[in-house]
Amino acid sequence: MTSERSFRKPPRRPAVRPLADLVAALVDPMLARKAGLTSGLVAAWPEIAGPRLAAGTRPEKLIWAARRSDTDPFEPATLVVACEGASALRLQHEAGELLQRIDAFFGYHAVGRLKIVQKALPAPAPSRKPRLADIGEQGRQTIAEATARIEDPRLRAALERFGHTVLGRNRAGD
Template sequence: MKDGGDKSTRPSKPRGPRPLADLVSDLVDPIVSKRAGMTAGLLSAWPEIAGLRLEQGCRPEKLLWPPRRSDDDPFEPATLVVACEGAYVLRLQHEAQDLLTRVNGYFGYPAVSRLRIVQKPVQIHRVSRKVPSKPIGPGDRQMIAEATSRIENPRLRSALERFGETVLGRNAAERDRGGR
């Protein structure tokens, strides 16, 4: 056997496909840690850390680490700066200690000792789940009018006409996109 070293001591390269999140975090983590003092993992885990009551109105901004004077200095925990909308500030203040406990649980050691709240708008980009619709033609309108013509209540007839227009418009948009 050649003296090329034991397989267990050589670093192994991952084989096969890797999740895109792993590749992106390898690229983004150095930038985020340099600018904000934290990892992309904290940002992506924030909804679980903050919980349902806080995730909508606040987000972590940065970690402020105190300067180390020398290598002999003991470790000093950081301050977590959290951007928070006005309606959530009081709730965040009341739950600050629990939040710090969950953040430290995420890191696995007491990395954060203080919380600084910065009141400002928190923009959460929500994915639109609205199904696209397409305008319907005069033939479809005529068919809907005939189907609802015997309904005596004008409010019910109007509501059913709007419902029919929506259904036919969504079906037409789905057909155009190559769906069913």
């Protein structure tokens, strides 16, 4: 006696998406409406501006020229950048190179000039990286003994760094 069963496919679950994609989907429309920016530009600013400029600057908004008709030529935007004190002079000096990096980020000549606005920027968030205590000679010897038989030098070095971190965190909590 054979019974016919209909095999149903299990219900499809939505694909797992990175949290950054979900947040960008929510934040990008607000940034575009208020400042003409994308969260991608704001998030990539430290890489675009470089460490020296990123510490004292922040992109505020993109100002696009109004187009009267479809036949008007494309006008690149003006990027308003907020900066503090001495960063304004550095930003002004490196404006040409920064504009090239911004255009490389967008993939086309999107920004034609910078408008510098001096204002206080919020203090950078404190580092959340835990402090590590010195593990001492005994800790280094323990790690060396534990990793002595590992042949691959890159793996051995990675495990030694991991051991230093684990022991340093444990000792810092004592």
